[in-house]
Amino acid sequence: MTGYRSIAVCTDGATDSTPGLAEARVLLAPNGTLRLVHVTRRVPLAGAGPALPGTDAPDPVEGARAWLEGVAAAAGAEPVLLVSDTPAPAVAEWAAGNGVGLLVAAPRRSRLERAVLGSFTSDLAHGAPCPVLITRAPAGDAWGEDGIGTVAAVVDEGPAATLVAHAARTAGGDRLVVAHALDAGIIARIGGADMAAPGWLIELAEGEDADEVVVVAGGAREMCEWAKEAPAGLLVVAARNAPGPARLGSFTSALAVHAPCPVLVARAATAV
Numbered sequence: 001m002t003g004y005r006s007i008a009v010c011t012d013g014a015t016d017s018t019p020g021l022a023e024a025r026v027l028l029a030p031n032g033t034l035r036l037v038h039v040t041r042r043v044p045l046a047g048a049g050p051a052l053p054g055t056d057a058p059d060p061v062e063g064a065r066a067w068l069e070g071v072a073a074a075a076g077a078e079p080v081l082l083v084s085d086t087p088a089p090a091v092a093e094w095a096a097g098n099g100v101g102l103l104v105a106a107p108r109r110s111r112l113e114r115a116v117l118g119s120f121t122s123d124l125a126h127g128a129p130c131p132v133l134i135t136r137a138p139a140g141d142a143w144g145e146d147g148i149g150t151v152a153a154v155v156d157e158g159p160a161a162t163l164v165a166h167a168a169r170t171a172g173g174d175r176l177v178v179a180h181a182l183d184a185g186i187i188a189r190i191g192g193a194d195m196a197a198p199g200w201l202i203e204l205a206e207g208e209d210a211d212e213v214v215v216v217a218g219g220a221r222e223m224c225e226w227a228k229e230a231p232a233g234l235l236v237v238a239a240r241n242a243p244g245p246a247r248l249g250s251f252t253s254a255l256a257v258h259a260p261c262p263v264l265v266a267r268a269a270t271a272v
Helices: 018-027 060-075 087-097 119-127 160-171 184-190 199-207 220-229 250-258
Strands: 004-010 028-040 078-083 102-105 132-134 150-154 175-182 212-217 234-238 263-266
Touching (some): 004 018, 018 102, 028 087, 060 078, 102 119, 119 132, 150 160, 160 175, 175 220, 234 250
Parallel strands (some): 004 102, 102 132, 150 175, 234 263
16 A cells, blocks of 8 residues: 555544544554644633643643643654644644645534534545545444455546545555446436446546446435445545535535545545
């Protein structure tokens, strides 16, 4: 596999970072750099969810630093403490200036966990300067000793398809599948009679030396069902830069929420 030379795993102290660290190590290139990143505030917000680590210390920033250094040392990672009231933009800006090739984040676990990623994870995946791996806690279980297994590049026709395929290739894995979801409107127009892979999909797969081409009838949920049955160890998809709450795009967001395995949102550089 190619792997990433620099990976940063985001931790807020409330969400277990162990799965993200385990998955980051699988994707890390030999002699690569693994960092654990935490964003704290100079003045903690009262009643804004779980208290951040260090908030009970006389100096919250130094308290957070001491906590992070202990966690990072135990994980064998470099600690990076950022101080900001806007966590996702702060991480994105830091990543852009420090040659980070992959960011790892976990969805927020809440009563709405099946419907949302959480604002930090969604904002990071939308605004990061590099790919973002959305891990599926609790795990490390997604990838065992045998590695990732099947990596699926989930693509639509257009320039982003090549970006996604390259990111999937960078992630490694034993098999590369190029997959495309054929939505209900298209199926209705063709009468469901022809589910053959379109020419552009076959051309992309041949160019990437993929092991298989898959056309799934339906949308994100059907793609998730296929991933579960395949089984796929990693889904790679492009961000959709749409405005508003669905800024990742409805398909990408749904895939990230419901997938049975980690989802990598492909952005600019894929082998930094």
